[in-house]
Amino acid sequence: GTKTVALLNGMFSMIKHGLSDCDGGFSMYPGYGICNDNGLYERSIGHLFYEPAGTTLSEKANDLALLLTAGRLNDDNLNT
DSSP states (O other): OHHHHHHHHHHHHHHHHOSSSGGGOSSOOOSSOOOOOSSSOTTOSOOOOOOOSSSSHHHHHHHHHHHHHTTOOOHHHHTO
């Protein structure tokens, strides 16, 4: 129902605007900034960020494969 829609709106807002009140987000109005989708998160208290582990491209690809496919990506597909 409506709570499911509100939860999905909050999750999409978290990805798009960070932790803010923009577009039905989970936060209260922080008193500054506007709701822009420009990557600056001007109105957010915080935002999501991910940095793959490893220093080489192969290590980073392995880390992303683990995150996105729970390690089910085989070596042939990983190396393409």
